[in-house]
Amino acid sequence: MTDKNLEGIGLFRYEHGLRNSGSYMGNTNIDIFAHTYEISIRFNVSNRGEAGMTEQVIAAARNVLYTLKHNREELQQALKEYYDSEVFELAEDERCDYFEFNSSDELCEVMTPKELYIADLEQSGQVKDVKVGLFFECTWDEYEYSGVGIRFDGEGTMLEVTTGDMIY
Numbered sequence: 001m002t003d004k005n006l007e008g009i010g011l012f013r014y015e016h017g018l019r020n021s022g023s024y025m026g027n028t029n030i031d032i033f034a035h036t037y038e039i040s041i042r043f044n045v046s047n048r049g050e051a052g053m054t055e056q057v058i059a060a061a062r063n064v065l066y067t068l069k070h071n072r073e074e075l076q077q078a079l080k081e082y083y084d085s086e087v088f089e090l091a092e093d094e095r096c097d098y099f100e101f102n103s104s105d106e107l108c109e110v111m112t113p114k115e116l117y118i119a120d121l122e123q124s125g126q127v128k129d130v131k132v133g134l135f136f137e138c139t140w141d142e143y144e145y146s147g148v149g150i151r152f153d154g155e156g157t158m159l160e161v162t163t164g165d166m167i168y
Contacts (some may be wrong), residue, residue, distance in 0.1 A: 002014075002050065004024055004053055006058055008062065009028060009041070009058075009061055010028050010041070012024035012026035012041075012043065014050075022044070022046055022049065023042045023043060023044050024042070024043040024045060024052075025040060025042050026040070026041050027041065028041045028116065030068050030113060030116075031068075031069065033076065033104070033105050033108035034108070037112065037113050039113050039115055039116060040114065040116070041061065041115070041116040041117075041118070042116070042117050044118065044119040045057075052120070056125065056129075056130050057120050057130055057154075059154065060130035060132050060152075060154030060155075061116070063127070063132075063155055063156035064118075064152045064154075064156050065116075066156055067157075068134070073104070075158060076104035078158065078161045079104065079111070079136075079150070079161055080104040081161070082161040083101075083107060087110075087140055090140065095140075096140035097140065109139075110138060110139045111136040111147070112136060112138075113134060114137050114147075115135045116133070117131075117133045117134075117168060118132050126154075127154040127155060128154050129153070130153070130154030131151075131153075131154075131167075132151070132153070132154060133166075133167020133168065134150045135147055135149050135164045135167055135168075136148045136149065138164075141164075146163055146165055147165075148161065148163065149161070149163065149164040149165075149167035151166065
């Protein structure tokens with residue numbers, strides 16, 4: 001497989017292994033919580049190699065990166081609402097600590113963005129059907145893949161904030 005250099009996104013290498021199951025992997029920067037983070041970006045091509053890097057998955061990645069850049073406040077507020085609800089409940093059960101934050105920018109103290117995941121599972125040929133998720137590691141989470149995730153459709157519309165494992 002040849003490397004892919006996607007304009008405005010970055011350089012990607014094909015990796016095949018147990019965890020990646022045939023993915024193009026690279027890095028990109030996003031701005032959230034008043035910080036810039038370098039995160040990994042993975043196009044899961046399900047062992048289809050270059051044929052899996054369709055116009056639809058590339059467009060979906062660009063759409064979500066655009067949303068992350070231009071709708072940061074809305075995304076952060078959704079993350080804060082999730083944190084205030086879900087983590088508060090866990091803290092009441094004495095399963096973790098809960099901190100009250102005045103600003104969604106303060107969430108950087110408890111969660112860190114790690115990976116943007118893109119997969120065209122339906123292969124319908126429609127950008128909106130491409131599955132995209134942004135995974136965050138969290139201080140209250142002891143499991144590697146639980147964390148928190150934001151699910152998007154391929155057009156860049158945020159669908160929900162959920163547990164991180166639900167975006168994969």
